[in-house]
Amino acid sequence: xxxxxxxxxxxxxxxxxxxxxxxxxxxxxxxxxxxxxxxxxxxxxxxxxxxxxxxxxxxxxxxxxxxxxxxxxxxxxxxxxxxxxxxxxxxxxxxxxxxxxxxxxxxxxxxxxxxxxxxxxxxxxxxxxxxxxxxxxxxxxxxxxxxxxxxxxxxxxxxxxxxxxxxxxxxxxxxxxxxxxxxxxxxxxxxxxxxxxxxxxxxxxxxxxxxxxxxxxxxxxxxxxxxxxxxxxxxxxxxxxxxxxxxxxxxxxxxxxxxxxxxxxxxxxxxxxxxxxxxxxxxxxxxxxxxxxxxxxxxxxxxxxxxxxxxxxxxxxxxxxxxxxxxxxxxxxxxxxxxx
Amino acid sequence: xxxxxxxxxxxxxxxxxxxxxxxxxxxxxxxxxxxxxxxxxxxxxxxxxxxxxxxxxxxxxxxxxxxxxxxxxxxxxxxxxxxxxxxxxxxxxxxxxxxxxxxxxxxxxxxxxxxxxxxxxxxxxxxxxxxxxxxxxxxxxxxxxxxxxxxxxxxxxxxxxxxxxxxxxxxxxxxxxxxxxxxxxxxxxxxxxxxxxxxxxxxxxxxxxxxxxxxxxxxxxxxxxxxxxxxxxxxxxxxxxxxxxxxxxxxxxxxxxxxxxxxxxxxxxxxxxxxxxxxxxxxxxxxxxxxxxxxxxxxxxxxxxxxxxxxxxxxxxxxxxxxxxxxxxxxxxxxxxxxxxxxxxxxxxxxxxxxxxxxxxxxxxxxxxxxxxxxxxxxxxxxxxxxxxxxxxxxxxxxxxxxxxxxxxxxxxxxxxxxxxxxxxxxxxxxxxxxxxxxxxxxxxxxxxxxxxxxxxxxxxxxxxxxxxx
Numbered sequence: 001x002x003x004x005x006x007x008x009x010x011x012x013x014x015x016x017x018x019x020x021x022x023x024x025x026x027x028x029x030x031x032x033x034x035x036x037x038x039x040x041x042x043x044x045x046x047x048x049x050x051x052x053x054x055x056x057x058x059x060x061x062x063x064x065x066x067x068x069x070x071x072x073x074x075x076x077x078x079x080x081x082x083x084x085x086x087x088x089x090x091x092x093x094x095x096x097x098x099x100x101x102x103x104x105x106x107x108x109x110x111x112x113x114x115x116x117x118x119x120x121x122x123x124x125x126x127x128x129x130x131x132x133x134x135x136x137x138x139x140x141x142x143x144x145x146x147x148x149x150x151x152x153x154x155x156x157x158x159x160x161x162x163x164x165x166x167x168x169x170x171x172x173x174x175x176x177x178x179x180x181x182x183x184x185x186x187x188x189x190x191x192x193x194x195x196x197x198x199x200x201x202x203x204x205x206x207x208x209x210x211x212x213x214x215x216x217x218x219x220x221x222x223x224x225x226x227x228x229x230x231x232x233x234x235x236x237x238x239x240x241x242x243x244x245x246x247x248x249x250x251x252x253x254x255x256x257x258x259x260x261x262x263x264x265x266x267x268x269x270x271x272x273x274x275x276x277x278x279x280x281x282x283x284x285x286x287x288x289x290x291x292x293x294x295x296x297x298x299x300x301x302x303x304x305x306x307x308x309x310x311x312x313x314x315x316x317x318x319x320x321x322x323x324x325x326x327x328x329x330x331x332x333x334x335x336x337x338x339x340x
Numbered sequence: 341x342x343x344x345x346x347x348x349x350x351x352x353x354x355x356x357x358x359x360x361x362x363x364x365x366x367x368x369x370x371x372x373x374x375x376x377x378x379x380x381x382x383x384x385x386x387x388x389x390x391x392x393x394x395x396x397x398x399x400x401x402x403x404x405x406x407x408x409x410x411x412x413x414x415x416x417x418x419x420x421x422x423x424x425x426x427x428x429x430x431x432x433x434x435x436x437x438x439x440x441x442x443x444x445x446x447x448x449x450x451x452x453x454x455x456x457x458x459x460x461x462x463x464x465x466x467x468x469x470x471x472x473x474x475x476x477x478x479x480x481x482x483x484x485x486x487x488x489x490x491x492x493x494x495x496x497x498x499x500x501x502x503x504x505x506x507x508x509x510x511x512x513x514x515x516x517x518x519x520x521x522x523x524x525x526x527x528x529x530x531x532x533x534x535x536x537x538x539x540x541x542x543x544x545x546x547x548x549x550x551x552x553x554x555x556x557x558x559x560x561x562x563x564x565x566x567x568x569x570x571x572x573x574x575x576x577x578x579x580x581x582x583x584x585x586x587x588x589x590x591x592x593x594x595x596x597x598x599x600x601x602x603x604x605x606x607x608x609x610x611x612x613x614x615x616x617x618x619x620x621x622x623x624x625x626x627x628x629x630x631x632x633x634x635x636x637x638x639x640x641x642x643x644x645x646x647x648x649x650x651x652x653x654x655x656x657x658x659x660x661x662x663x664x665x666x667x668x669x670x671x672x673x674x675x676x677x678x679x680x681x682x683x684x685x686x687x688x689x690x691x692x693x694x695x696x697x698x699x700x701x702x703x704x705x706x707x708x709x710x711x712x713x714x715x716x717x718x719x720x721x722x723x724x725x726x727x728x729x730x731x732x733x734x735x736x737x738x739x740x741x742x743x744x745x746x747x748x749x750x751x752x753x754x755x756x757x758x759x760x761x762x763x764x765x766x767x768x769x770x771x772x773x774x775x776x777x778x779x780x781x782x783x784x785x786x787x788x789x790x791x792x793x794x795x796x797x798x799x800x801x802x803x804x805x806x807x808x809x810x
Contacts, residue, residue, distance in 0.1 A: 286535050
């Protein structure tokens, strides 16, 4: 894909919320299906299926949750991450069962792979997963402090990383994402940083360190890269999403702007007591993110923030205009105070 | 009970094992070795000053085991009990949870319950004035005892009554007028309205003082007259001898030896009045500082000679067992099972049956509860891959010398915290040890059978009556 010369970042407004308690219970991650339904995997094992207009709920027969709690095929104990392949299948990691499960979007079990251990191809608390261009699966092998690459069917290909806090080392990593060039970004959870690697696992650079200032992290969880190569990090411990450009420069942050989802409004309209309670208190805390676990951005710039602590997904829309070289000056060597 | 059947004389190691059962939730063999090197009095100082140890790292729980249901919070607390580098922080929180019993069942609001326990961790070793004021500001307790309904024009006496009856002085040491005055002094002590649980989960609440709802009329309280605030009431309470005796008897009951249930305290004297007197003196010498009282308690002879005189609460039994076996050193979904186990034994954390708290001591034991207690402990000991069990096996074969049946029994009891058992239990353990001819890891056959013998021994110890005592 040809990259634009530059960008005019026009805005990134909040759009809406999806889900609510009982429907998206402690959501961990989401994927957009080929059917354009929004699949939200929840910590308890259920995968909610939501429409963009959010007019459905758990009692719509053709969109009942799939997955479910358990250890048998097609069930989950501690699901973490979910990605969708080109065939439309969903791949879900489970850090309690140490395996990756594949389901159809109607919930039929397709396959599973992975076993507990620290040998090649074995997993110890796998968390985020991502496809490379060939649809090989990169797995964050959290408690082995490494990244492993597998074929889509689970055959071991390669690995890198070890425990530590130096370049290329990890301490319980969580998130993973790839850009269009195949470079790999890993959320190094207990080292409070993001590390960038080549597709072969060679260290390139790191973003951030422990803290709560712009560009700093506290226990970063899921990450994603958009088609402009912007990097988004679910800075879980700081209850925010941070956005960086391809060079790792801090661009923006999102702390939450939630409103009630359509199904939440429907619920409130039939429940008088919580309506009174809302009238007795401030609503400001209700807007904010609580321990976001994942962030996903579509090709159209729609950002889905998986708001784990508040049982919902907050959606934002990136507004950006691509610029050619006549519309933005070349990169400058130094900051300037020139006003024109 | 014939406590010295194993002929293990009291020594610093057994004193330390005893200390850690009471001030914490037991020890692993390697921890106990380190404590012996440090020495009893130094260990007492260490545990009385939790800030000298690293804080419990909650990030693993936050990542793997966070969720709103109260049974998850219960599982988390067991995880902390077994793994915190600051054992007394958890034990004192459990102590105050017994005394200031606040139940989840009424509010169904986990965040305030969790914060109450966190408050106990933070302030639990400080002085009684601080503790009672923090308690009176605690939203979970305010709701539990209706102080949010305690209005200037319509006083509600529930909190005022329990403050005196169950939280500080005990029945018979105050009048009905004192209850009324205390209640009026706490009018306006309420909390901010949290957002409702639907549609986005629970939200936190904070203490709120509403001056416009506070009754500042002149009243009499424990022979003093004035326009009392809540703090004034606590100031008067904490200087009463009745308060010192009540609090110290609670400390004795929890840390030393089982006393009768609290409602009987007005008519039944303490089993060791001199011990309580000693603690009361420490109370007044330290302005009611719990840390100072416990320093006297842990260093006293009445404490050191009280080994195995308390029946473990379900929480102590569960936490002590998993600490020993090491089955929960990393969060797992099975943490949920610990809440279930303790509940079946009669103690669901965060949910005492009434404001009076749990009835303790022998009342923990009935036929059903005993089965649950034994089953749980035996089941945990049966896990051959548990890291704690592996460490016990390593410890038993440390010298690579074959152990006679007698030595096998004695060393097993020692490793499990210098346990003392009756002659009858000792004989049963010896019979078990004789089946395998003692313990020997020096031949291929014995290497295979050794761990099995150890598992069997540990399970029989866990099933013994003595394992039920701390």
